[in-house]
Amino acid sequence: MDDLERELEPLANSDDDDDHSDDNSTNGEKKGKLHLVKPMVEKTQYESEFHQTTRTCLERIREAMLHHKWQEAAEYMACYTQMIEDPVKGKDQQYKELIWRLSTEILHHHPNSTMEDYNNIYERIKHLGVRHYLMISLEHSFHLLLHGQIEDAKRHLSAAESWRYGRESEKQQQKTKLIQAYRSLLDYIIWCDKKFTHSSNSYYESDDNIVMHNYFRQASVTLKDILKNPGIWDPFILSYVEMLEFYEKHEEALTLLNDYAYDNNFPPNPNAHVYLYQYLKRHGASERKLMKVLKILVQLVPSHELMLEYSSLLLQSEKRSDTQKALGVVLDMLDFACWRSNLDVWKRLQAVIQKLQQQDEWDNIVGEKMAARKDWWPALHFTSSHASKDSEENQELLEVKASLAKVLCPDRTLKYTSEQEANREQT
Template structure:
């Protein structure tokens, strides 16, 4: 709808130029809601009719009158006959966006209607050819027309126009999704192969062919900086199936550590999950999660990171684990998570067993939090909410005086006397 609004505003602005008074001053513009643009002497009848038509389309769409919008839309494409070459590309994109949106919501739209619109808009100009084709493919895949989608991809592969950056990037994107479609077909063949009692060599050969087609493009695509998450996962899955573990690890390492790629927490998640499947060492797993912690300290894998640190023989790693869990609990999404609070208690207990000055270490780590942590975790409101989970309340209550020793906290059981739990789990009256 923003495209329609911008188009109407530009047309309205051209109308307002005719309202300039003889003294060179514009008439004051009063807010009159959303009136229909009026006819001006500078506007031809052709432009006036298409402008009013666009206004009616917008109103119909805003009120979900899709049949009415479709009827008006049948006339608006005459804007493509405008001889003003500067505005024609803008009209093409508006017609493309409006048409597909109306068909998406219209109760009687058919696949043939979509195909007609997409084909007409693809051949109305070359600027958006690849992106319209890709959207067309998505629609075909959504409705299960796999073979038709493959034909569209083949047409895109042979299409060439210009040598600008935008077209080059669109071509790479088309190649990536073509490879993803090969991967989907490979998965279907793999599933058929696994359910076959007598292993069919022809199915294995088909799988190998689809793997080669997919990997050839994916190998090149993942060299270009970008966020390629679904393509990386597909490529790695196929490589693992064929036991090419070295290549899979290289792909994931490059994706995670290549500085030319944008920072992407998922890249480190995928590398960690792969290494975990391959039974990598604790030290190597912790190294990957260390970077993930720097990017997303609230990530759910931080529980595993803190667990890996607790398994270390280094005392400093236990202190790091304390900071990791506290960083998680800085975020409201972990506020009522029992696992996070139990992990925090386990870390402090381990510090208590290994460090004489454990209280000082805890307070030093909490130094930047003492002003706002009580309000985040230890109010009477939190006590009321946590009372539905007695185990959570018990763990938090045992930690409140350790974490905030100099603060009067109202985190107590509803209507009860002042009861606290020590780190050992015994109640202190």
């Protein structure tokens, strides 16, 4: 409801956002935003009876929605639609969007709403104005998809994909590409349904193979074009890669994932490197290739769960420098509170320390890594309260951490000790 009120706030008394902000800036006193008190549409000095009626109607709708009186809100909404006949030039688009947002919000919460009601409302508001046609069509298809009506959702997106109005602007082209992308995603969903409907033995002997391949072809043609545009396309990438893998087009899939991860035209995206790593791992890539991908991921998200695998790969390496890198990777993970009580990470750190101790001056290596941490790591990991909590929840974690405490912080007097060490100190 708060999001809805923020959407409606610019309708108060201005034709556009810029005029509204200028008025506020000239006011010597800043006005507080009290959404529950401030009218959605304020009364003006010269207000026609038409505007007075519709303004009152809108206030009644808001009050009904705030108190979850959805039937009452729907009845008022049926009257408020006359606002699209407002003779004041420049207001029509605002009112059309308002009707769209309010109508779908009411239907979403109304206990007796049906799919027919949704379809009627969407079709009606879709043709109120051209500015929001594509986004309304996309929202309509989402609603159909949530109710399992995949074919209907695709039909609406296909119609929106071919929709044109006047001179095609850049914004309209971007929205059309988004429509195309989601239509392709629906082709993928239908392709998945066809794939799981038939067993692997009987599938290739049936004509459904041709039908399924047609959906793949339709989706791949559009996705290949869409993914040339810089952006975050995670669900579309995953869908396309799955289809390519099914048809054993491995080189094409790998090229796609490499471009998505390393093309500088795309914004930095940790998921792109995760998808590439997972694909390489599924297909038995060498450890060198796997580490190359994770080397970039660790720079983007040092706390990522795959860093545990990265440290394992580094630890298996025979290079002395890789063991030192593994130490840095695990310590970076433990800098984040989400890994503070994770036994696997602490055991990995223990394994790294044990391997490091086989090198000369290993304590200097550990000291260099801990130099920037010595002032705050004890408070993060090695207090008496941590020891008490770990003792109650995970005794093995307590023992592992206690064995590392003096190694990591040799110059500090720590209150984190295991029961064994406490007994030895007493004796």
